[in-house]
């Protein structure tokens with residue numbers, strides 16, 4: 103029933119019509135917005151009332167006036183009635199209107215309530231999810247705890263030294279000593295730490311014959327050595343310095359022998375002793391040849407075959423200089439690869455093999471049959487022919503311009519002074535080294551001197567004569583740095599040298615420089631190498647590397663604190679197992695014996711060498727994927743429990759082939775309390791954050807000190823004004839975990855060649871290549887902090903202190919030098935300074951100018967430009983990928 107139906111039923115008078123029309127207008131104007139529900143319920147009531155009233159009035163008119171006379175009266179009455187009705191209806195409508203408004207507001211209230219309910223359901227769901235997370239993480243932690251609680255490795259049974267004088271039976275053949283029959287292992291348990299006792303040469307008669315310079319250098323390096331102990335009773339090794347003797351003629355072998363045998367800890371046969379002969383000359387004597395050294399090892403740079411006990415004695419380098427660090431400014435650059443001369447040789451032979459054999463025969467009985475061929479004539483003829491052919495520029499001289507240096511018979515004596523020889527070698531791509539004509543002379547100090555001078559200035563050594571025993575040949579892979587060619591191949595040498603590619607040549611030159619710098623350049627490195635060699639042979643790990651003491655800044659990890667919309671907003675996604683996981687340290691020193699037992703060749707033949715034991719390195723072998731699932735321990739947290747998945751599963755997992763881990767923030771601050779507080783506030787609540795460590799700003803080098811408080815392998819180095827969002831940091835960390843040997847960070851820079859000045863420039867302009875990632879916001883392995891502080895040349899740290907600048911460049915140089923890989927840039931951010939922060943020191947011209955200087959200086963120190971370009975940037979896998987609606991991205995913005 104509608105309003106129209108009502109009109110038709112009583113549809114007669116004008117007034118009524120007007121009334122009704124007005125009424126229906128009103129309905130339209132005010133009621134249109136009313137809900138259908140209300141219209142339906144209330145209209146039937148109104149219509150019924152109206153109809154009954156109309157019918158009653160009609161009846162009454164007929165009764166009073168009769169059908170005719172009643173007509174007029176009836177009209178009036180009818181109008182009055184209608185008006186009355188109208189009034190009462192409109193009153194009723196007003197009431198209804200009030201009621202409607204009341205209901206309306208009630209509905210609004212209810213709606214609010216519904217909203218509130220919805221919200222609390224949502225919250226409850228969220229809480230439930232977090233609880234689930236907490237539970238699963240607790241389960242993880244529990245499992246991990248159980249795994250760690252495996253019974254601790256107990257120390258091996260201590261070996262006990264033999265009673266001092268009982269000793270082993272003396273070796274039947276004096277030259278037959280090897281470790282197994284001449285070394286007392288019981289003095290050197292694996293876990294003993296390799297204590298070394300050094301005799302003070304001044305207390306013994308032979309000490310007065312020693313060259314004072316050699317003695318001084320030796321004493322200085324002994325004082326600084328970590329293995330040296332004063333307590334002879336517990337020592338594993340006893341060291342005696344016996345050379346270089348100033349006036350060899352005055353000290354008879356018999357006297358030296360007597361003095362050695364009466365050393366207080368010689369114990370009848372000198373087991374566990376090492377007799378070191380360092381020399382600064384390429385001299386002629388071999389005093390120890392006629393000395394009975396019993397079970398003591400001999401370390402010197404001249405050996406006859408009959409004298410040398412392989413695997414027992416040590417071929418060491420002559421001590422050429424005693425400086426604490428080489429002067430890098432005097433070392434020529436490694437590039438260009440090709441130098442003026444393809445190869446050079448200068449020398450003079452004082453005595454031929456044939457004539458020297460006459461004397462040698464008397465005691466060298468093992469030389470039987472025909473005397474060995476002396477290749478020297480053929481060598482001279484061939485090399486001269488190469489020189490004359492002028493195919494390549496070569497320089498060979500077989501007589502010295504001045505008096506040749508003293509040398510052993512059959513050996514090619516050195517010509518000129520060290521400085522002259524180095525000048526020529528700087529012009530040589532290769533340096534020929536012709537071994538002595540007498541093949542029973544395994545190594546002579548003349549040859550060794552040639553070898554080290556060549557390595558020092560980057561001439562690649564070519565050793566003619568494969569019988570030679572190069573220094574530390576049982577550990578050092580000399581083939582990576584030098585060519586060893588048998589003498590009969592001398593006619594093929596030219597061809598061979600020409601066939602090598604530039605990149606191989608440079609790699610050899612670089613390796614030679616590493617060997618020289620690490621093992622031969624200073625008195626320190628020579629003594630350390632002798633000890634490391636013996637230590638490696640008996641499989642004892644190196645001493646752990648040093649750490650520094652730092653202060654920790656309290657922080658909260660986990661999500662609770664993240665309220666700054668700037669930083670934590672990754673939409674609805676979590677940023678990892680975020681509920682406050684307690685800080686935990688990375689496991690350390692798991693490879694003590696791996697490094698000495700199975701990995702020793704690598705540690706000897708790549709930087710930084712075998713001298714330190716690191717708590718962890720970025721070079722652990724990678725596990726296969728099965729290991730995550732088939733019980734190689736816990737803590738992997740693969741994505742979706744191993745089933746994989748998009749963003750949601752990804753964020754709850756940790757992924758990767760590495761055990762779970764955390765990182766430590768090291769922040770460089772400039773005494774700007776407010777900036778510092780802000781940046782700490784920004785870090786609060788970051789998942790995986792283990793610690794925040796503060797370093798004082800007295801040196802920029804402190805930024806990379808290996809603080810003892812840093813218990814994680816990963817370090818996030820940031821400036822206090824670096825403004826990074828949490829998701830960016832998390833992403834950077836995840837990328838670093840897969841590239842642990844690289845610097846992984848945000849702001850990229852590059853080195854550019856300055857064409858007019860022919861030098862390097864530091865460049866921060868936009869570019870499609872980069873070669874550095876600034877450590878104002880970057881992850882790197884703690885291993886590099888050790889290398890930066892204790893292994894990298896001091897000259898670089900001094901430059902950083904002088905300019906108060908460039909420490910980040912130095913770190914990039916170091917890592918690229920070690921790995922030969924460029925850094926990794928993550929996310930699209932090119933720069934990251936916060937707009938409101940006070941300007942850091944880094945934006946004026948002098949800052950850039952210094953950085954140009956640093957780069958060029960560092961290149962001089964390394965001898966080449968270690969930085970490598972890359973065009974590669976890392977974004978998350980699903981970044982900018984169109985996804986079905988039920989999948990989520992790894993990160994919302996990156």
Ligand SMILES: *[C@@H]1O[C@H](CO)[C@@H](O)[C@H](O)[C@H]1NC(C)=O
Nearest residue numbers: 345379385387389390404547
């Ligand atoms: C030490 O070595 C040098 C060079 O090989 C040699 O001249 C010297 O005689 C040696 N000293 C002793 C004591 O053997």
Ligand SMILES: *[C@@H]1O[C@H](CO)[C@@H](O)[C@H](O)[C@H]1NC(C)=O
Nearest residue numbers: 387388389390391392464465
């Ligand atoms: C060792 O002694 C013998 C006999 O005295 C002597 O002929 C020889 O030259 C000595 N050897 C060395 C290398 O000094």
Ligand SMILES: *[C@@H]1O[C@H](CO)[C@@H](O)[C@H](O)[C@H]1NC(C)=O
Nearest residue numbers: 255293645646691692694715
């Ligand atoms: C490895 O070396 C470190 C440092 O010297 C030491 O603390 C740790 O106990 C060693 N581990 C084993 C298994 O010997």
Ligand SMILES: *[C@@H]1O[C@H](CO)[C@@H](O)[C@H](O)[C@H]1NC(C)=O
Nearest residue numbers: 854863864865866867868950
């Ligand atoms: C960077 O680009 C600007 C403008 O293109 C140029 O003037 C400046 O020299 C560039 N800086 C460097 C270090 O190349």
